Amino acid sequence: MNLKRKLLDVLFxxxxxxxxxxxxxxxxxxxxxxVKRFQETRLKTNILTAAxxxxxxxxxxxxxxxxxxxxxxxxxxxxxxDSLVIYEFKGRGLWGMIEGIATFDSAINTIISxxxxxxEETPGLGDRIADPEYLVTYRGKxxxxxxxLAMRHKAEAENEVxxxxxxxxxxxxxxxxxxxxxxxxxxxxxxxxx
Amino acid sequence: MNLRKIAxxxxxxxxxxxxxxxxxxxxxxxxxxxxxxxxxxMENAIxxxxxxxxxxxxxxxxxxxxxxxxxxxxxxxxxxIVTSTFVILVDQFLxxxxxxxxxxxxxxxxxxxxxxIVMGRQEAFAIKNGAWLSFLDGLGSSLSYxxxxxxxxxxxxxxxxxxxxxxxxxxxxxxxxVVITMAQGAWFLxxxxxxxxxxxxxxxxxxxx
Amino acid sequence: MTLNPLIILVAAVFTHxxxxxxxxxxxxxxxxxxxxxxxxGMGVAVTFxxxxxxxxxxxxxxxxxxxxxxxxxxxxxxxIVIASAVQLVEMLVSRFFPALHSSFGVFLPLIxxxxxxxxxxxxxxxxxxxxxxxxxxxxxxxxxxxxxxxxIAGIRERLALIxxxxxxxxxxxxxxxxxxxxxLAFIGFSGMVAIQ
Numbered sequence: 001m002n003l004k005r006k007l008l009d010v011l012f013x014x015x016x017x018x019x020x021x022x023x024x025x026x027x028x029x030x031x032x033x034x035v036k037r038f039q040e041t042r043l044k045t046n047i048l049t050a051a052x053x054x055x056x057x058x059x060x061x062x063x064x065x066x067x068x069x070x071x072x073x074x075x076x077x078x079x080x081x082d083s084l085v086i087y088e089f090k091g092r093g094l095w096g097m098i099e100g101i102a103t104f105d106s107a108i109n110t111i112i113s114x115x116x117x118x119x120e121e122t123p124g125l126g127d128r129i130a131d132p133e134y135l136v137t138y139r140g141k142x143x144x145x146x147x148x149l150a151m152r153h154k155a156e157a158e159n160e161v162x163x164x165x166x167x168x169x170x171x172x173x174x175x176x177x178x179x180x181x182x183x184x185x186x187x188x189x190x191x192x193x194x
Numbered sequence: 195m196n197l198r199k200i201a202x203x204x205x206x207x208x209x210x211x212x213x214x215x216x217x218x219x220x221x222x223x224x225x226x227x228x229x230x231x232x233x234x235x236m237e238n239a240i241x242x243x244x245x246x247x248x249x250x251x252x253x254x255x256x257x258x259x260x261x262x263x264x265x266x267x268x269x270x271x272x273x274x275i276v277t278s279t280f281v282i283l284v285d286q287f288l289x290x291x292x293x294x295x296x297x298x299x300x301x302x303x304x305x306x307x308x309x310x311i312v313m314g315r316q317e318a319f320a321i322k323n324g325a326w327l328s329f330l331d332g333l334g335s336s337l338s339y340x341x342x343x344x345x346x347x348x349x350x351x352x353x354x355x356x357x358x359x360x361x362x363x364x365x366x367x368x369x370x371x372v373v374i375t376m377a378q379g380a381w382f383l384x385x386x387x388x389x390x391x392x393x394x395x396x397x398x399x400x401x402x403x
Numbered sequence: 404m405t406l407n408p409l410i411i412l413v414a415a416v417f418t419h420x421x422x423x424x425x426x427x428x429x430x431x432x433x434x435x436x437x438x439x440x441x442x443x444g445m446g447v448a449v450t451f452x453x454x455x456x457x458x459x460x461x462x463x464x465x466x467x468x469x470x471x472x473x474x475x476x477x478x479x480x481x482x483i484v485i486a487s488a489v490q491l492v493e494m495l496v497s498r499f500f501p502a503l504h505s506s507f508g509v510f511l512p513l514i515x516x517x518x519x520x521x522x523x524x525x526x527x528x529x530x531x532x533x534x535x536x537x538x539x540x541x542x543x544x545x546x547x548x549x550x551x552x553x554x555i556a557g558i559r560e561r562l563a564l565i566x567x568x569x570x571x572x573x574x575x576x577x578x579x580x581x582x583x584x585x586x587l588a589f590i591g592f593s594g595m596v597a598i599q
Contacts, residue, residue, distance in 0.1 A: 030290060
């Protein structure tokens with residue numbers, strides 16, 4: 001009797017676990033195409049906005065086809081629109097991955113803008129790294145040298161950006177990701193070209 | 195409808211217990227991690243609070259429906275499986291159908307699954323009561339969490355950012371209390387809230403240790 | 404990741420203390436910090452369980468979840484592993500180390516709901532630690548959590564001797580104030596070492 005009870009108990013957990021796993025895998029495959037479509041939309045519309053190209057929800061795909069080209073070299077891929085170079089960056093934040101796009105001039109010497117597409121930082125503090133009002137601090141900064149966080153003073157030099165008060169770690173994380181992305185892009189685009 | 199009579203019914207008393215005196219945060223001491231982190235802005239507090247209300251009420255009801263079959267020694271595992279499956283399913287649904295909302299709620303999903311209030315109510319009430327009562331019990335406790343978050347956020351956002359719901363209410367010249375926007379500083383505000391709450395709810399003080 | 408696992412261990416205890424820097428695992432910290440012996444007992448139990456579960460979840464993630472592209476299940480799988488492992492540990496300890504079980508056994512079920520345990524697995528996944536880094540990170544986190552709880556317990560015991568806490572602030576209220584002061588102090592550690 002005791003053994004039967006124990007086996008039934010274990011069976012309950014096994015059944016519950018299996019049902020859960022099945023539901024989750026089903027949900028993931030159900031949502032996967034929609035997620036992909038959303039990410040594609042988000043990337044393309046942000047690239048167009050970053051390049052200053054007007055778009056509407058109806059025509060952004062066509063506009064993207066016409067005005068933006070993707071280039072690859074040595075395993076890296078970036079986008080070119082008019083005279084701007086746009087590069088996707090992705091890296092570790094405090095609580096999750098930070099993804100975004102950085103826009104450079106054609107010589108990849110200056111950062112024109114940074115846009116954060118997704119992040120999972122602390123609500124109210126770290127998540128301000130996605131705030132356009134904060135990201136203004138990256139405008140015009142150098143892509144030719146590593147960037148630093150300006151602590152205790154407003155960022156003046158071209159290799160300094162402001163930090164968010166109370167969210168130093170998230171600010172630092174974004175800075176590192178953007179800085180390294182810029183360096184990587186420069187190396188690929190400039191290194192070894194005739 | 196005779197309102198006074200309703201106050202004596204079991205469902206109402208179940209609801210009001212968690213809603214007032216047995217406040218999830220200051221009496222049951224549950225959901226503290228998220229309270230500190232998320233109550234720095236009204237917007238976040240409301241979003242997180244509503245998310246918790248949604249999850250606690252339905253998860254409690256679900257556990258209550260299953261209670262006759264849950265083996266006693268596997269209670270904890272069952273709560274966790276049911277709750278996390280439910281939350282992740284909702285998250286996947288949002289990702290597919292409302293991706294913008296989903297990306298804004300992204301960081302909260304983990305915070306909601308691990309919120310002790312969910313398991314706390316399941317273990318304390320849902321495992322031994324009917325579905326409707328469990329739903330109400332969850333509703334009371336989670337609403338107490340919501341209003342706690344909102345009250346704290348009201349103070350933290352104004353003093354820490356000078357805004358309320360994103361709208362600037364204090365002049366730019368007011369130096370922001372950055373400390374209070376961080377979880378570390380929120381402890382003090384929470385302690386004061388605890389103090390005031392216990393007074394207002396006329397709870398008996400804990401004995402001298 | 405080229406971080407020395409020993410640096411991660413020390414950092415997890417002090418500069419990146421999971422309770423005082425990341426503010427995770429607060430509910431049990433408030434509950435278990437009434438007396439020093441309770442705090443130490445819980446700390447030891449948490450460290451012991453984490454030392455097992457951290458690497459275990461790493462192995463499961465690396466060799467089961469990733470190859471089958473089922474990362475969406477990470478949360479659920481980690482939680483099940485934690486609950487099962489704790490139950491298993493409790494059974495083994497009560498069978499083979501009854502003396503140990505009578506002193507620490509009561510804490511074990513409470514570890515299942517300690518968010519710090521789940522957080523370790525999630526951080527390990529996010530930071531892509533190696534197995535050795537996971538081992539030291541798990542142990543360091545356990546010690547760090549236990550240390551934080553013990554410090555608070557020590558202060559609370561002292562306060563109980565002085566006995567002047569306002570009536571409605573006693574218990575959890577004053578603990579919150581203590582935790583706040585300690586958390587603020589630990590901000591001083593930030594930026595010292597990068598373990599991610």
